[in-house]
Amino acid sequence: xxRRTIAPGALAAASLLLAIPAxxxxxxxxxxxxxxxxxxxxxxxxxxxxxYDLRLAYRPxxxxxxxxxxxxxxxxxxxxxxxxxxxxxxSEVRVNGARAAFTSSGEHELVxxxxxxxxxxxxxxxxxxxxxxPSTKSAYGFNTWHRTADGAVAxxxxxxxxxxxxxxxxxxxxxxYDVSVAVPDGTQALSNGTLQSTVSQRGWTRYNWRQDKxxxxxxxxxxxxxFDITTGTSEGGVPVINAYSRNLGANxxxxxxSVERTGExxxxxxxxxxxxxxxxxxxxxxxxxxxxxxxxxxxxxxSPKQFAAGSNTSVVVHELAHQWYGDDVSLKGWKxxxxxxxxxxxxxxxxxxxxxxxxxxxxxxxxxxxxxxxxAFWTVKPGDPGPENQFELPVYDRGALAIQALRNAxxxxxxxxxxxxxxxxHAYGNASVADFEKYAEKVSGKRLGTLFDTWLFQPSKPxxxxxxxAAVAPAVAVRMAVRGGRxxxxxxxxxxxxxxxxxxxxxxxx
Numbered sequence: 001x002x003r004r005t006i007a008p009g010a011l012a013a014a015s016l017l018l019a020i021p022a023x024x025x026x027x028x029x030x031x032x033x034x035x036x037x038x039x040x041x042x043x044x045x046x047x048x049x050x051x052y053d054l055r056l057a058y059r060p061x062x063x064x065x066x067x068x069x070x071x072x073x074x075x076x077x078x079x080x081x082x083x084x085x086x087x088x089x090x091s092e093v094r095v096n097g098a099r100a101a102f103t104s105s106g107e108h109e110l111v112x113x114x115x116x117x118x119x120x121x122x123x124x125x126x127x128x129x130x131x132x133x134p135s136t137k138s139a140y141g142f143n144t145w146h147r148t149a150d151g152a153v154a155x156x157x158x159x160x161x162x163x164x165x166x167x168x169x170x171x172x173x174x175x176x177y178d179v180s181v182a183v184p185d186g187t188q189a190l191s192n193g194t195l196q197s198t199v200s201q202r203g204w205t206r207y208n209w210r211q212d213k214x215x216x217x218x219x220x221x222x223x224x225x226x227f228d229i230t231t232g233t234s235e236g237g238v239p240v241i242n243a244y245s246r247n248l249g250a251n252x253x254x255x256x257x258s259v260e261r262t263g264e265x266x267x268x269x270x271x272x273x274x275x276x277x278x279x280x281x282x283x284x285x286x287x288x289x290x291x292x293x294x295x296x297x298x299x300x301x302x303s304p305k306q307f308a309a310g311s312n313t314s315v316v317v318h319e320l321a322h323q324w325y326g327d328d329v330s331l332k333g334w335k336x337x338x339x340x341x342x343x344x345x346x347x348x349x350x351x352x353x354x355x356x357x358x359x360x361x362x363x364x365x366x367x368x369x370x371x372x373x374x375x376a377f378w379t380v381k382p383g384d385p386g387p388e389n390q391f392e393l394p395v396y397d398r399g400a401l402a403i404q405a406l407r408n409a410x411x412x413x414x415x416x417x418x419x420x421x422x423x424x425x426h427a428y429g430n431a432s433v434a435d436f437e438k439y440a441e442k443v444s445g446k447r448l449g450t451l452f453d454t455w456l457f458q459p460s461k462p463x464x465x466x467x468x469x470a471a472v473a474p475a476v477a478v479r480m481a482v483r484g485g486r487x488x489x490x491x492x493x494x495x496x497x498x499x500x501x502x503x504x505x506x507x508x509x510x
Contacts, residue, residue, distance in 0.1 A: 027117040030082035032109055034170040038334040038387040039158065041106060043170025044083040047073045047124060051175050054165050057182040057204070058189070058224050060151045063133045069165050071126040072175075078120050081113040085159075085217075086166035087139060088132030095126055107139040108162050134163040146288045149247065151187060151225030153286050155294050155301035157391075157510050158334060161217040171330040172430055174214035182206040183224055190223040190243055192298050194280050211297065213278055214428045216330050221296035223284050234263030234281070236270060241282035241299070248287060254307035255285045258316050262300075265313065265320050265351075272350065273321070274420045277328040277427065283316070294510050295322030295344075314348050321347035329426040336432045337390050338382040338456060341510070342399025343419075349400060364404040367397045373461040383433050383456030391510060402455035405462075409451055410444035418443045 030046020033039075051072040058065050065088065085108050093102045095114035105111045110128075118124055134145035134152065144156035145163040154164050161167045181189035182204045193211035200206075211220075227243040234240055240263045248255055259282075266281045283300035285307075293315050294301045300319040306312050325347075326340035349360040358366075371377040380394035382402060389395065407415040418440050422431075425439060437452050454462045 027078045027080040029080055030077065032083045032106070032111075034168070034172055036170060036172075036333050038390070039170075041109070042085065042159065043173060044085065044168050046077050046079045046082045047075050047118075047168065049073045049168050049173050049175040051177070052165065052167065052220075053178045053180075055180045056164070056222075058152070060184070060187060060224060063135050063147060063152060064131070065134055065164060066131045067129075067165065069126075069128045069130070071124075071128070071166070073124045073126065073168075075118040075120055075122045075124055079114075079118040081111060084110040084112060084126075084128070084166040085162050085169035086110040086128075086130070087137040087162045088130045088134065088164075090128060090130045090166075092129040093126065096124060100126075110166055128166045130166070137163060146286075146290060148225055148245070148287050150245075151183075151223070151286075153224075153288055153301065154220075154222040155296050157218050157294055159218060161220060164222055165220075167217045169217045171216035171218065171334075172332060174216050174330060174428070174430070176213065177209075177211040177215060177220060179209045179211075179220075179222065180206060181209075181222065181224070186226065187224060188227050188229065188243070190221070190227065190284055190299060192219070192221060192296065193278075194239070195241070213297075213328075215297045215327070219295065219297040219327055221294075221299055221301060223286055223299075223301075225286055227284065227286075230260065232263060234267050236263075236267040236276070238263060238266050238276050239280045240266070241280055243282075243284040245285060245287040245304075248285060248304050251285075251304040251307045254309075254311045255302065255304065257311040258307060258313050259283045259285060259302065261313055262316060262320065265317055266323075268351075268354070269317070269320055269324070269347065272347070272416065272419050273324040274423050277324060277423065281320070281323070283319070292510050293319050295319045295326055295340075297323070297327045314351060317351040318344045318348050324423040328423050328428060330430050332430045332432040332435075334387065334390060335384045337385065337395055338399045338402070338433060339431065339436060341391075341396045342382060342403055345396040345400040346403045349404075360404055360407070364401055367401055368464070371461070375461075378461040379459045381457050381459055383452070398455070402452070405451060405455050406440060406448070409448065410440070410446055414444040414446075 030044055032044060033041045034043025034045060036042060049071055053070040054067060056067040087108055090102060090110060093100045093112050098115040100115060101113040103111050135147050144160045146153040154160050159169060161169050177192060179191040183189050185200060185203050185205050189207040191209035193209050196208040196210050198205055198207050226246045228246055229243045232240045242259050242262060244255055262281055262283055266276050270276055278298045280298050283302055285302045285304055288303055290303045291305050292303060293306055306315050321344040322340060325343035331339055349363045352363060353359045377394050380389045380392060382395045382399040385395050421443060422439060437448060441448050
């Protein structure tokens with residue numbers, strides 16, 4: 001044991017230290033992940049974002065992106081430092097006006113140490129100046145920035161933001177957005193929400209977009225290129241903005257024949273899910289080579305491959321259904337993906353019924369009969385599929401089977417009350433599968449634990465529902481084969497961070 005003799009002057013200093021509130025000594029770093037077991041390093045702890053203001057400039061010829069991100073947030077703990085999810089090169093960071101120290105860490109972490117620690121509850125303004133060539137950046141062995149002949153697209157799931165703006169990249173931290181993008185004259189820039197203004201000077205045009213409702217980071221999109229843009233208003237009063245690359249080739253006609261029905265389909269879906277929750281709707285079809293569509297909020301991303309076989313209103317229905325189930329009400333954790341994909345698939349079944357191409361029950365019977373008991377299809381649990389199966393077919397089709405089982409159990413009146421009431425109950429927020437089960441029980445007045453467990457959480461084929469024939473008319477089987485949700489040859493590979501496995505995805509819709 002060592003004893004220290006404290007001088008009288010030091011005693012006075014020690015007394016002053018004792019007078020400092022205990023909380024001042026408890027400042028600690030925010031966690032480098034938000035706490036999602038599927039993706040442990042996605043998102044961050046210690047703060048909550050309310051708004052992103054992104055001021056960007058992009059050169060299509062070189063793929064160079066320059067940006068200044070101003071992030072409005074609030075500290076949720078006494079914070080000594082915090083992380084942002086980001087990959088590009090950073091030149092300066094300021095926190096509440098003062099220069100902050102910063103460094104990179106791990107695969108995609110930008111670690112920021114403010115000049116002064118941040119007390120819990122403190123409003124925080126973070127300014128990040130950055131630049132880089134997004135197509136040269138990768139994390140976990142992949143890149144989600146899609147270059148095209150005339151620009152680029154940011155649209156992917158569960159991550160896309162890292163390649164174009166610093167963020168708290170998890171659906172649990174939703175925020176509003178202002179996205180301002182300068183591009184060379186003759187090129188257009190698209191993003192979410194509504195176009196507030198355009199300004200042209202010195203050979204550049206700046207497009208200013210605003211998303212005024214909370215939005216998850218993976219639902220933020222950026223599309224730069226040469227587009228034919230159409231505008232209109234749905235019969236129900238929803239503004240619609242669609243865009244088509246000028247070099248879609250043979251897919252152009254089918255893409256327009258499908259996406260131009262967006263207004264009609266938004267109004268139709270409103271009859272099931274309630275009023276459309278955002279200020280605009282629409283979609284865009286750039287000349288990318290991916291094989292998927294994505295429900296980027298208000299401005300859906302479609303690959304041209306969606307329309308290689310002809311018009312495809314079914315995929316438009318799927319992605320528009322997500323505007324309620326996935327965008328308006330977002331998942332709490334990535335294991336809750338059934339709340340997104342099961343309901344978007346079921347919306348396709350409702351559309352099939354509407355079009356006279358097979359009722360929801362006929363389609364459910366067909367899917368059920370198509371997979372024997374020993375099929376691996378039944379080993380995936382839609383209610384918690386694991387990151388390696390998160391976007392695989394059972395989450396979609398077995399997920400939709402669970403919804404049909406719920407409908408049969410509670411009856412149409414309660415079922416459609418649940419479909420419409422759920423987006424209103426959790427508007428612009430987040431929810432889990434458990435939350436949905438409780439809500440369905442409340443609305444229906446029935447205990448549904450066994451039903452949800454059987455269809456969502458058991459790795460085996462449920463017993464055939466009573467009085468339901470497994471056989472389906474051949475015509476229905478043919479229609480399902482055409483519109484079942486897989487795109488032959490549209491395979492891409494992704495490493496699943498934190499899971500240590502390779503994920504191969506072939507789904508047409510997400």
